[in-house]
Amino acid sequence: MKTNILILNCGSSSLKFAVIDPTSEQEFISGLAERLGSPEAVIVSKFQGEKTTINIADEAHDGAIAGVLDVLKEKGLFDTIAAVGHRVVHGGEAFTASTLVAEDVKKAISDCIPLAPLHNPANLLGIEAAEKHFPGLPQAAVFDTAFHQTMPAQAYLYPVPYEYYTDLGLRKYGFHGTSYRFITASACEMLGRKTEETALLIAHLGNGASAAAVLNGEGVDTTMGLTPLDGLMMGTRSGSVDPNIFTFLRDQKGYSLDEVASVLNKKSGLLGLSQISNDCRAVEEAAAEGSKQALLTLDVYCYVLAKQLAGLAIGLGRIDALVFTGGIGENSELIRRKVVELMGIFGFKLDNDLNLKQRFGAEGVITAESGPVAMVVSTNEELMIARDTASLIK
C-alpha cells in the first residue's frame, strides 16, 4: 500500500530527505545530500540505525534526487511512497496554507524569488526534479511563511514609505512556520487546552532562531522579518541591529553592502560575539571552563531573547505558556534558566529539577505550579510536512 510521504527540503547546495508514515508517525529513513555540484557531493542516509554514504560527485539537485530514488528502491521504500512534500521557504502573501503543486503554484513560488533569492530557486529545483523522477505522484508545497500570514498589519508593516509594501512586498513575513504549527498543536495537547483558547509564546532556538506569538492557534507576531536575519541573536546571524551598521561599516571598513550583509548573516551571532563557535553547546562548554567572552555571549543571547519575548507578549495580551523548542530550546537548561529568570516580571518561576529533567528528548513543564507555564516541546517539521501532504491528497 502506498501510504508513506517522501519529504524533501532543498537548500542551495544541500537536500534533506525523509520517508514518514503520517498515520503511525514512523520515520523509515532520513538523510542529507550535501556539497551538491562539487566533486565531494555525497548522500548520507540513515536506515534502521545504520548510516550509509554514497558519492554523487558533481551532481546537483536533479542528480541528488535520482540518487535518493535509488536509495529508496534499494531499501524497498520506493513503492510505498504516496506523495512528495516539499519545504518551501517563502510563499509571500500568496500562500496562507500548504497546497498541492500545480503550474500556477510553481509560478507563484517563482514570483517570490526576490523575497528569498537563495532559497526559493533551490525549492523550485527540488519540485521540478521530483516531478521528473517521481512522475504521477502528487507533490505538496509547505511554506515556512504561511503560518504568519494571520499577523495583523500593525505587526507586519515597517514604518518606511508605504509604497515599498504595496509595490515590492516589503513587510515582515516570519519563518519557521511549520515548526510553530507543530508546536502549537503539541503544546496545547500536552497542556490539555483548546488551541482556540490558548495564548502561546514560542521560542524556536536552532542555528537559526525566532520566536512567535500564537493566539488561539493563529500567528499574531514573530521576530524574523522580511528575511530570516531579523529578530533574535542566532548561531551566525546578528538578529536585529541598528540598520545604520551598513553605512557605518562601509565608511569605517570600506565594505560593500553585500559584504556587510555577509558579516551580519555569517560571522555574527554566537560566533561573532564569542569568537569561539556558532554552536551553542561549544559556547556553553567554554563558559563552563571560565571563558568570560563565552559568558558574556550567553548573557547577550538570553537578554535579547527575553526582551523580544516580552515584546511579543504585547500581541497576545496574556501568556498561557512559554514554549522552548529547537536544538537549543530542547536541550540547553542554561539558556532556559536565564530566560525564564529574566521573564520573572511576568510571574514565571523556574523549577530547577524539572528544567534539568526536560532535555535530550524529554518534554514537559519546567516551571513551578504557581505562575504561568514554561515548557519544552520537541519540534518535528518533517512530520508536520508529512501530515499536511497526507491531508492534501486525501
Ligand code: ADP
Ligand atoms: P537547525 O536550526 O540547524 O535545525 P538545531 O535545531 O539542530 O539546528 O539546533 C542546533 C543548536 O542546538 C546548536 O547551537 C547546538 O549547539 C544546540 N544544542 C544541541 N544540544 C545542545 C545542548 N545539550 N546544550 C546546548 N545547546 C545544544
